[in-house]
Amino acid sequence: MKQIAEIFSQGEEIVCGQTVDSNAAWLSQQLVELGFTLKRHTAVGDNLQDLIALFTEIAERADCCICTGGLGPTIDDLTAEALSAASAQPLQFDAEAFAEIQHYYARRNRVMPEANRKQALLPQSAVRIDNAYGTAPGFALQFKRCWFVCLPGVPSEMKHMFTALVRRQLLQSFPLQPDCLVSLRSIGIGESAIQQSLDGIQLPAGVQLGFRAAPDEVQTKLLFPGDFPETDKQTCVAEVAERIGAYVFAIDGLHESQGDLLEVVAAAMSKSRYSLALMETASQGLLAAKCLGRDWLARVEINLDWGRNTGSLPVDPSAGDLQQIAGIWAEQLKAREQTDFALVQLYSGSAEDYLHKDKSIVLYNALATPSGVISTQLNAHGALKHKQNQAALLALDLLRRHLQNKCL
Amino acid sequence: MKQIAEIFSQGEEIVCGQTVDSNAAWLSQQLVELGFTLKRHTAVGDNLQDLIALFTEIAERADCCICTGGLGPTIDDLTAEALSAASAQPLQFDAEAFAEIQHYYARRNRVMPEANRKQALLPQSAVRIDNAYGTAPGFALQFKRCWFVCLPGVPSEMKHMFTALVRRQLLQSFPLQPDCLVSLRSIGIGESAIQQSLDGIQLPAGVQLGFRAAPDEVQTKLLFPGDFPETDKQTCVAEVAERIGAYVFAIDGLHESQGDLLEVVAAAMSKSRYSLALMETASQGLLAAKCLGRDWLARVEINLDWGRNTGSLPVDPSAGDLQQIAGIWAEQLKAREQTDFALVQLYSGSAEDYLHKDKSIVLYNALATPSGVISTQLNAHGALKHKQNQAALLALDLLRRHLQNKCL
Numbered sequence: 001m002k003q004i005a006e007i008f009s010q011g012e013e014i015v016c017g018q019t020v021d022s023n024a025a026w027l028s029q030q031l032v033e034l035g036f037t038l039k040r041h042t043a044v045g046d047n048l049q050d051l052i053a054l055f056t057e058i059a060e061r062a063d064c065c066i067c068t069g070g071l072g073p074t075i076d077d078l079t080a081e082a083l084s085a086a087s088a089q090p091l092q093f094d095a096e097a098f099a100e101i102q103h104y105y106a107r108r109n110r111v112m113p114e115a116n117r118k119q120a121l122l123p124q125s126a127v128r129i130d131n132a133y134g135t136a137p138g139f140a141l142q143f144k145r146c147w148f149v150c151l152p153g154v155p156s157e158m159k160h161m162f163t164a165l166v167r168r169q170l171l172q173s174f175p176l177q178p179d180c181l182v183s184l185r186s187i188g189i190g191e192s193a194i195q196q197s198l199d200g201i202q203l204p205a206g207v208q209l210g211f212r213a214a215p216d217e218v219q220t221k222l223l224f225p226g227d228f229p230e231t232d233k234q235t236c237v238a239e240v241a242e243r244i245g246a247y248v249f250a251i252d253g254l255h256e257s258q259g260d261l262l263e264v265v266a267a268a269m270s271k272s273r274y275s276l277a278l279m280e281t282a283s284q285g286l287l288a289a290k291c292l293g294r295d296w297l298a299r300v301e302i303n304l305d306w307g308r309n310t311g312s313l314p315v316d317p318s319a320g321d322l323q324q325i326a327g328i329w330a331e332q333l334k335a336r337e338q339t340d341f342a343l344v345q346l347y348s349g350s351a352e353d354y355l356h357k358d359k360s361i362v363l364y365n366a367l368a369t370p371s372g373v374i375s376t377q378l379n380a381h382g383a384l385k386h387k388q389n390q391a392a393l394l395a396l397d398l399l400r401r402h403l404q405n406k407c408l
Numbered sequence: 409m410k411q412i413a414e415i416f417s418q419g420e421e422i423v424c425g426q427t428v429d430s431n432a433a434w435l436s437q438q439l440v441e442l443g444f445t446l447k448r449h450t451a452v453g454d455n456l457q458d459l460i461a462l463f464t465e466i467a468e469r470a471d472c473c474i475c476t477g478g479l480g481p482t483i484d485d486l487t488a489e490a491l492s493a494a495s496a497q498p499l500q501f502d503a504e505a506f507a508e509i510q511h512y513y514a515r516r517n518r519v520m521p522e523a524n525r526k527q528a529l530l531p532q533s534a535v536r537i538d539n540a541y542g543t544a545p546g547f548a549l550q551f552k553r554c555w556f557v558c559l560p561g562v563p564s565e566m567k568h569m570f571t572a573l574v575r576r577q578l579l580q581s582f583p584l585q586p587d588c589l590v591s592l593r594s595i596g597i598g599e600s601a602i603q604q605s606l607d608g609i610q611l612p613a614g615v616q617l618g619f620r621a622a623p624d625e626v627q628t629k630l631l632f633p634g635d636f637p638e639t640d641k642q643t644c645v646a647e648v649a650e651r652i653g654a655y656v657f658a659i660d661g662l663h664e665s666q667g668d669l670l671e672v673v674a675a676a677m678s679k680s681r682y683s684l685a686l687m688e689t690a691s692q693g694l695l696a697a698k699c700l701g702r703d704w705l706a707r708v709e710i711n712l713d714w715g716r717n718t719g720s721l722p723v724d725p726s727a728g729d730l731q732q733i734a735g736i737w738a739e740q741l742k743a744r745e746q747t748d749f750a751l752v753q754l755y756s757g758s759a760e761d762y763l764h765k766d767k768s769i770v771l772y773n774a775l776a777t778p779s780g781v782i783s784t785q786l787n788a789h790g791a792l793k794h795k796q797n798q799a800a801l802l803a804l805d806l807l808r809r810h811l812q813n814k815c816l
Contacts, residue, residue: 009449014433014449015436015446015447015448015449016436016437016440016446017432017433017434017435017436017437017438017440017446018433018437018618018620019433020428020429020430020432020433021428021429021432021433021449022428024425024428024429024451025422025425025426025427025428025429026425027425028423028424028425029424029425029426030425031425032424032425038423038424038425038453039423039452039453039458040423040450040451040452040458040462041417041422041423041429041449041450041451041452042448042449042450042451043432043448043449043450044447044448044449045446045447050447050448191480191481191482192481192482192521192523192524193521195481195482195521195523196521196522196523210420210454210484211480211482211484212421212426212427213480213562280693283697284693284696284697284699284700284708285688285692285693285694285695285696285697285708285710286693286694286697286700287693288692288693288710289691289692289693289694289697289796291692292692292694292792292793292796293759293762293763293792295759297712298712299712300692300693300710300712301710302693302696302708302709302710304705304706304707304708351701351703354701355701357540357541358515358540359515360515360516360517379516379517379518381515381516382541383541383564384700384701385564385700386564388697388700
């Protein structure tokens with residue numbers, strides 16, 4: 001039986017949108033890795049009745065809830081008061097917590113404001129969680145079904161307390177068996193096309209299939225139970241990867257993480273000490289910008305209007321087939337810059353097509369390699385920035401396919 | 409009586425923490441500005457029973473709920489099914505929605521996968537919300553007390569649909585008295601420095617002051633009650649703007665929105681039919697990439713390692729003061745490209761400094777104008793991508809200051 005966990009965030013700044021709640025995502029990842037089933041995130045503002053109602057709800061349906069925020073010294077910090085009221089146990093002055101808070105101010109040669117005294121009031125059955133980086137101690141308590149862990153909202157304090165104290169305590173208190181998530185990361189193929197390629201596949205019982213479309217890639221996710229046999233897992237992942245094909249650039253969760261498309265390319269380029277010269281048109285510097293800090297990128301040219309302005313490459317692009325021109329330019333660029341690879345990106349479609357979200361452009365990528373030229377012809381569509389990002393990534397993906405020996 | 413609103417986000421990637429839910433924050437800000445009282449955010453995963461339970465809860469306690477995610481073509485996209493089950497109304501095939509989805513694929517010369525047919529199934533009473541940027545149509549429906557608005561989870565699609573369609577519809581359906589939010593948008597100055605510059609300022613009663621640090625700018629926010637006198641508002645905003653000074657590049661909420669830094673620059677460049685030549689070093693193509701689709705950008709050079717490789721500009725940069733070199737190069741670039749302006753960005757600091765999040769680099773920007781050269785010397789710090797973005801924006805900001813006649 002899996003343990004159900006929830007995340008709860010307190011604060012008007014979260015509910016009103018001034019702060020993006022990154023604590024919830026971080027804590028969820030930690031709990032998933034520990035083997036909890038995450039069911040819900042909730043955020044409410046600094047209202048005592050709303051807080052009491054929420055704690056009472058969660059106490060009925062979750063085994064564990066990590067709460068952040070509402071532990072500060074001001075009147076709108078209500079977590080301890082609300083949990084005390086919800087669970088019908090009085091607040092109690094914790095002398096050790098108070099000494100810690102006084103100590104915090106003493107170390108900084110500051111006088112403790114009287115308001116901070118409030119932070120030493122904890123519900124009667126609470127176990128204190130010391131905060132080495134701030135004034136707000138955390139605490140944990142059992143209320144009905146749920147073990148509530150209350151931590152400060154300041155991300156650095158919260159993370160430190162979770163890592164140093166809470167994680168171990170959860171592993172001791174709950175019978176956890178972590179799941180294993182495997183992500184097949186792909187580019188150049190959409191979510192529904194991947195689903196079609198997997199049509200009729202027989203996944204072993206207990207394995208869950210899911211998809212996630214991120215701006216730079218589509219992830220096909222396989223969630224295996226913690227006790228799933230390792231060789232069966234490998235076989236299952238291999239079959240899914242085989243079906244999706246050369247679009248898969250990395251698989252996370254089997255061995256060490258390989259990273260995103262750029263990191264996969266960068267690792268291969270650095271390992272072989274390869275160098276690259278690049279000419280961008282459609283992505284207008286975005287691929288170069290993504291490669292900041294990568295020393296295998298030796299030369300970048302940006303051709304803003306390659307139809308009228310051929311830059312330093314002496315070919316008239318209106319004269320022939322675009323794919324062929326891209327290939328010739330790539331070979332010339334490689335020879336001139338004396339790099340291992342040269343990547344040239346051209347496109348057809350007017351400036352109006354590019355700007356218009358309903359119009360496509362056609363990308364012609366050519367890669368000159370030590371063993372000849374390879375090329376792709378692909379469509380990019382959607383809003384301007386989306387086309388631009390696709391143009392940058394699909395050019396880089398041609399290099400990735402060559403480096404991984406996965407050319408179509 | 410204020411209208412109660414909630415935000416609901418669907419997706420395992422949110423609940424399990426792979427994605428930080430920035431949609432919830434964005435939507436909350438929009439709803440607060442419209443005059444709603446935000447009470448709660450909730451996120452649950454792709455589980456039909458959990459979704460039904462949540463929709464049923466929200467239907468009892470909120471007047472409006474904006475939902476994101478779960479509208480895609482795959483089997484784990486369950487929003488329409490769950491709302492249909494919760495509100496006991498059948499799913500119905502929407503022929504117009506289906507035609508839109510087919511049209512989306514046809515425009516891209518792609519065959520619609522059969523899976524996408526599912527996206528045209530909407531609960532019986534649903535009002536469709538067309539999605540001009542993707543395949544997933546949104547929809548809205550009344551269920552008990554609550555008006556549910558369901559939008560895709562992809563932020564660009566969601567934001568466009570909210571701005572273009574949902575906002576107006578909410579204003580028509582609810583008795584809202586929006587507050588008036590004025591944002592002073594600045595670059596090159598931090599939140600605490602702005603706060604210092606405003607020290608001791610007397611704001612009229614009822615006006616709330618707040619700050620928001622976004623990646624590309626810092627916003628100083630003044631929230632005026634809906635019935636605040638217009639001239640007093642203008643006076644108050646002018647005083648705050650005066651205090652912050654030339655860092656302010658735009659003020660939103662008084663008249664029409666002027667947009668972000670690039671949009672402010674682009675409007676001025678286009679209006680005067682100016683042209684720009686650009687040489688990037690530290691930002692390595694990021695500024696050019698941001699300027700995609702702007703035809704006043706006439707020429708871009710990227711100097712990957714400007715200390716060793718001076719590109720086509722015949723000056724040895726090790727010979728003198730960097731600010732002076734940037735100025736000389738800018739004049740040469742302007743003369744050679746025959747543009748109205750030329751912007752040259754240099755920097756000092758080793759590759760190691762640039763990569764290290766605790767080390768700074770110094771940026772030297774020079775702008776050659778028809779009336780001579782102006783320049784800035786500024787620090788960039790933080791993680792690699794943060795420094796790169798600052799380098800791109802601070803170079804652009806020099807052009808903005810000249811165009812707005814706000815040079816220091």
